[in-house]
Amino acid sequence: MSYILFQVTLLAYILATAAYMVYFWTQRNDIRTAARGIMIASGLLHTLYIIVRYFEAGHTPLTNHHETISFFAWSVTWGYLSFHWRYNVRNFGSFVSPVVTILMLIATFSSREIIPLPPALKSAWLPVHASIAIMANGFLALAFCGGIMYLLQERELKKKRFGLFYTRLPSLDALDNLNNHCLAVGFPLLTLGIITGSIWAKQAWGTYWQWDPKETWSLITWLLYAGLLHQRFTVGWRGRRAAIMTIIGFLAAMFTLWGVTYLLGGAHSYVG
Amino acid sequence: MSAEKIMILGVNHKTAPVEIRERLAFSNDPGTPYREIAVIPGCEEFCFLSTCNRVEVMFVSSTPAETERKIRDFLFNQSMSYDEAGKYVYLHQGEAAIEHLFRVGASLDSMIVGEPQILGQLKQAYRDATEQNCTGMILNRLLHKAFSVAKRIRTETGIGSSAVSISYAAVELAKKIFGNLKNKRAMLVGAGEMAELAAQHLMNQGVAEVVVANRTFERAVNLARCFNGKAVSLQELIPQLGQVDIMISSTGSPEIILHSSDVKPLMRQRRNRPLFLIDIAVPRDLDPKLNDLDNVYLYGIDDLNSVVDINKAERDKEAVRAGRIVTEETLKFMLWLGSMEVTPTIVAIREKADAIRKAELDKTLSGMAHLSDREKQAIEKMSSAMMNKILHHPIVYLKKEDTHKDKKVKLAMVRKFFNLDPDNSE
Numbered sequence: 001m002s003y004i005l006f007q008v009t010l011l012a013y014i015l016a017t018a019a020y021m022v023y024f025w026t027q028r029n030d031i032r033t034a035a036r037g038i039m040i041a042s043g044l045l046h047t048l049y050i051i052v053r054y055f056e057a058g059h060t061p062l063t064n065h066h067e068t069i070s071f072f073a074w075s076v077t078w079g080y081l082s083f084h085w086r087y088n089v090r091n092f093g094s095f096v097s098p099v100v101t102i103l104m105l106i107a108t109f110s111s112r113e114i115i116p117l118p119p120a121l122k123s124a125w126l127p128v129h130a131s132i133a134i135m136a137n138g139f140l141a142l143a144f145c146g147g148i149m150y151l152l153q154e155r156e157l158k159k160k161r162f163g164l165f166y167t168r169l170p171s172l173d174a175l176d177n178l179n180n181h182c183l184a185v186g187f188p189l190l191t192l193g194i195i196t197g198s199i200w201a202k203q204a205w206g207t208y209w210q211w212d213p214k215e216t217w218s219l220i221t222w223l224l225y226a227g228l229l230h231q232r233f234t235v236g237w238r239g240r241r242a243a244i245m246t247i248i249g250f251l252a253a254m255f256t257l258w259g260v261t262y263l264l265g266g267a268h269s270y271v272g
Numbered sequence: 273m274s275a276e277k278i279m280i281l282g283v284n285h286k287t288a289p290v291e292i293r294e295r296l297a298f299s300n301d302p303g304t305p306y307r308e309i310a311v312i313p314g315c316e317e318f319c320f321l322s323t324c325n326r327v328e329v330m331f332v333s334s335t336p337a338e339t340e341r342k343i344r345d346f347l348f349n350q351s352m353s354y355d356e357a358g359k360y361v362y363l364h365q366g367e368a369a370i371e372h373l374f375r376v377g378a379s380l381d382s383m384i385v386g387e388p389q390i391l392g393q394l395k396q397a398y399r400d401a402t403e404q405n406c407t408g409m410i411l412n413r414l415l416h417k418a419f420s421v422a423k424r425i426r427t428e429t430g431i432g433s434s435a436v437s438i439s440y441a442a443v444e445l446a447k448k449i450f451g452n453l454k455n456k457r458a459m460l461v462g463a464g465e466m467a468e469l470a471a472q473h474l475m476n477q478g479v480a481e482v483v484v485a486n487r488t489f490e491r492a493v494n495l496a497r498c499f500n501g502k503a504v505s506l507q508e509l510i511p512q513l514g515q516v517d518i519m520i521s522s523t524g525s526p527e528i529i530l531h532s533s534d535v536k537p538l539m540r541q542r543r544n545r546p547l548f549l550i551d552i553a554v555p556r557d558l559d560p561k562l563n564d565l566d567n568v569y570l571y572g573i574d575d576l577n578s579v580v581d582i583n584k585a586e587r588d589k590e591a592v593r594a595g596r597i598v599t600e601e602t603l604k605f606m607l608w609l610g611s612m613e614v615t616p617t618i619v620a621i622r623e624k625a626d627a628i629r630k631a632e633l634d635k636t637l638s639g640m641a642h643l644s645d646r647e648k649q650a651i652e653k654m655s656s657a658m659m660n661k662i663l664h665h666p667i668v669y670l671k672k673e674d675t676h677k678d679k680k681v682k683l684a685m686v687r688k689f690f691n692l693d694p695d696n697s698e
Contacts, residue, residue: 157448
């Protein structure tokens with residue numbers, strides 16, 4: 001049941017991405033409406049999948065790689081849709097939907113086997129810590145997309161060669177604001193993710209912080225974003241520099257998510 | 273009269289670099305060309321147009337080739353040989369010359385297609401030429417026609433909407449950088465129609481304030497009044513830049529007025545708020561290196577043109593329509609030139625008189641149904657005889673051999689007498 005539901009969700013995301021790509025090329029409004037509709041439908045299907053998975057597993061489906069990445073994709077989707085409701089950023093969907101699809105494809109090829117929960121993870125903190133941390137990644141991913149868009153638009157403006165992006169992308173100001181707003185949500189979530197993780201660690205392992213590679217890297221990620229926000233508020237860092245920092249920060253976050261698990265090991269390794 | 277007598281010799285932004293164009297501008301004594309060209313043998317009529325993008329001499333000559341040679345030598349002031357100068361000039365004769373002039377007047381040949389200044393400059397050139405008694409019947413009509421063609425193209429095609437292209441492009445870019453122009457401040461440095469147009473355009477888009485800086489403070493004050501803005505002196509330029517977001521520069525300064533090193537420390541003070549600099553001065557006012565600074569966007573006139581090029585397909589369509597109008601009007605003018613010969617004029621007079629005669633005859637006879645066919649024929653015969661007798665002397669007068677110049681005057685006068693060119697505005 002959940003297997004088919006996931007495949008259908010993936011298909012819906014691929015369709016949404018294709019529609020957004022066509023919209024990006026043609027800029028036809030009817031296609032945009034269709035793309036948005038498919039995206040919302042995909043998000044709803046995805047939510048349904050997570051609920052079904054919850055009942056199948058008997059615990060919050062955030063324990064293996066498949067579940068984590070799927071939830072990550074879900075956060076990006078709903079983060080995007082929630083922004084859509086508040087700000088209108090032209091063609092943002094064309095950048096976000098491929099990211100979601102890539103995440104979903106990664107989730108597809110990961111093992112979907114439901115493994116019994118290891119004793120260390122049996123805690124009320126699991127859904128809280130894991131979901132907050134992944135949702136933070138979702139907003140950071142949105143900021144990353146905004147950063148890429150900013151760099152593309154600014155490149156055309158600086159080089160004065162007006163190609164595909166100049167007319168399609170929103171103004172630099174709008175993209176910079178988008179970056180700011182995504183971080184304004186993503187950074188507190190990231191902070192909260194680290195705090196809840198640390199409280200849980202105290203309960204599970206008896207210490208708040210043990211310099212486990214995942215902890216270290218999430219701290220590095222946190223410091224990168226904290227540095228960016230600090231500079232933004234004090235000397236008004238913005239634009240290109242902020243966009244580059246957002247991209248670097250996101251790469252660090254992704255390293256925390258994957259690189260640490262596969263390259264460095266450590267206490268968090270059972271996740272994934 | 274033969275169209276081949278009409279010629280245009282010129283250089284423009286496409287054929288010659290600015291150093292060459294400057295040399296032909298006669299800016300120190302604008303009267304020189306009128307005195308010098310007027311005495312060139314064979315040159316019957318001429319008009320001299322000089323703008324920053326073009327220098328053109330349009331002339332009518334009975335010996336076009338020789339006159340052209342003399343005019344070219346005069347223009348280049350013997351600084352380069354006739355053939356060497358040929359690399360930079362274009363030469364149009366007859367129909368091509370007429371078409372070229374129409375295109376120039378309608379701003380189809382301008383650097384910024386559709387820009388409105390050229391028509392005014394052409395009108396001024398014509399006014400100067402008439403004051404110096406340099407124009408005659410042909411150029412008078414040709415130039416007036418050029419003005420009306422330009423007006424027609426402006427109203428019938430969208431070429432004029434890209435007219436404001438530079439300022440339009442500036443606003444478009446500002447929107448891509450700032451999103452919304454409300455609460456943004458613009459500064460206008462120097463003066464000039466294009467810069468003022470851009471400032472006006474920004475105002476219309478809701479820019480909060482326009483600051484005007486000028487070398488002469490008085491001029492700044494006057495200009496600031498147009499924009500409800502404030503005036504500052506040029507010395508305040510750099511401190512002012514801390515507060516404005518958009519700067520349009522078009523001073524006549526031969527040197528760069530704003531260096532990259534002036535702005536770099538400002539950006540910290542501005543908390544890196546973006547700065548959009550537009551340089552429409554030639555030679556340029558702003559250091560090209562400014563564009564390398566973070567959050568500073570520097571655009572020169574050529575860059576703005578490339579923005580305009582995005583809407584090129586649309587404008588090309590308008591240009592094609594404008595081109596059709598030019599072709600049509602050129603043909604009409606060629607017809608008029610052809611009519612300036614004796615025979616077509618006589619035919620035209622006869623046709624006109626005959627049309628009147630027939631119309632009056634029909635009117636009269638329709639109320640006289642009782643007349644027999646023979647009587648009707650007699651009346652018709654009488655009217656023909658009257659017409660021929662009245663026209664006899666004017667036609668003999670027209671056919672009489674005359675010198676070239678007298679013939680032209682004679683033709684023009686007779687055509688006017690009989691109102692053969694009703695749209696003739698002179």
